[in-house]
Amino acid sequence: MDKKSEKSLTQKRVKKLGLDKVSVITSDMLEGYTSINYAAFSGCFDLISIEIPNSVTRIEGYAFLGCYRLTSITIPNSVTNIGHCVFSNCSGLTSVTIPSGVTKIKWGIFMECRSLTSVNIPNSVTSIEYRAFYNCIGLTGKLVIPDSVTIIEEEAFYNCSRLTSIVIPDSVTGIGFGAFDGCYALTYVAIRNKRYKPQKVTNGKCKAYKAFRADMTCRDFQYKEGKTYKYEGEPILCEQGFHASLDLSDVFNYYYGEFGKDIVVHEVKLEGVSDERNGLDSKVVAKKIKIGKRIL
Numbered sequence: 001m002d003k004k005s006e007k008s009l010t011q012k013r014v015k016k017l018g019l020d021k022v023s024v025i026t027s028d029m030l031e032g033y034t035s036i037n038y039a040a041f042s043g044c045f046d047l048i049s050i051e052i053p054n055s056v057t058r059i060e061g062y063a064f065l066g067c068y069r070l071t072s073i074t075i076p077n078s079v080t081n082i083g084h085c086v087f088s089n090c091s092g093l094t095s096v097t098i099p100s101g102v103t104k105i106k107w108g109i110f111m112e113c114r115s116l117t118s119v120n121i122p123n124s125v126t127s128i129e130y131r132a133f134y135n136c137i138g139l140t141g142k143l144v145i146p147d148s149v150t151i152i153e154e155e156a157f158y159n160c161s162r163l164t165s166i167v168i169p170d171s172v173t174g175i176g177f178g179a180f181d182g183c184y185a186l187t188y189v190a191i192r193n194k195r196y197k198p199q200k201v202t203n204g205k206c207k208a209y210k211a212f213r214a215d216m217t218c219r220d221f222q223y224k225e226g227k228t229y230k231y232e233g234e235p236i237l238c239e240q241g242f243h244a245s246l247d248l249s250d251v252f253n254y255y256y257g258e259f260g261k262d263i264v265v266h267e268v269k270l271e272g273v274s275d276e277r278n279g280l281d282s283k284v285v286a287k288k289i290k291i292g293k294r295i296l
Contacts (some may be wrong), residue, residue, distance in 0.1 A: 005232065011040050011246055020044045027053035027074075033291045036063050037260075051139060054078045056067075059086055061106075068092055071115075075099050084108050084129075087218055091115055094138075099125055105132045107153070109234035127151045128149045132174070135159045142188070147171045152179050154256075161185060166191075166249075174258035179280065180249035189248050191296065196248040201273045201284065208244035208284065209295075218243075218255075228290040235285040237276040242289035244268050246282035259296045267292035 035058045042065040050114040061083035068091045080101035083109040107130040114226050117138045123146045130153045142165040154176035165188030185272040199207045216223045235241025245251045255263045270286030
């Protein structure tokens with residue numbers, strides 16, 4: 001479609017048509033429009049439900065920013081591009097089905113959507129960008145990332161504190177800083193067809209997960225798979241000793257990037273684990289560590 005044939009719904013037109021004061025918008029009310037432009041419905045606090053017509057092919061950034069009463073939205077498969085922060089702070093939105101032609105879940109798209117309980121990610125999506133689901137505390141149960149996704153960016157699922165399980169496919173080659181930070185309820189993390197459950201410390205011993213730089217260094221110390229290392233002093237969390245995480249998802253709070261190129265992740269065994277905890281994640285420190293096999 002060329003620019004001349006486009007019919008854009010701008011913020012100015014929304015107000016001219018009086019749509020900023022309407023609680024329910026049906027598809028026929030928007031028929032003929034090909035795009036919903038930047039911040040078009042931003043601040044439309046009366047909006048509760050909207051059905052987007054098949055004529056629309058893209059929704060630009062911040063289109064529904066702060067529509068906190070919006071609970072229902074129908075997006076047709078004609079939409080192939082949804083911009084950044086489109087539903088940011090739509091705190092009443094409960095569920096969304098992303099159209100099958102969308103390739104990127106843009107940064108901040110569902111940020112602070114605290115009532116969002118479920119989202120359908122289609123097989124067309126290749127990346128989940130920065131803070132896409134930031135502070136979506138309503139997301140519960142199991143989240144399955146489709147095989148098409150190759151990258152999960154920084155803080156993508158930050159503080160999704162009720163998410164209990166996540167399945168990450170082989171296609172994912174990198175995970176960004178703090179992608180799952182604050183996901184305290186995660187009890188099931190599956191990566192590359194294997195489940196990695198949270199570990200527990202018993203009598204100062206445990207299994208755990210540790211990330212390194214790609215050259216197997218951490219804090220400029222060189223490690224080797226299969227080797228055992230012992231610290232002669234008193235281990236102090238975040239200062240001295242051998243550190244690892246009881247939850248696999250927490251290792252990305254410290255080392256992150258493309259697997260094999262930027263980071264590697266190994267299973268480890270710890271002994272002499274300190275009782276110290278930082279209260280933010282599952283990081284622990286120990287006197288002794290054995291480096292197990294690489295898992296990522």
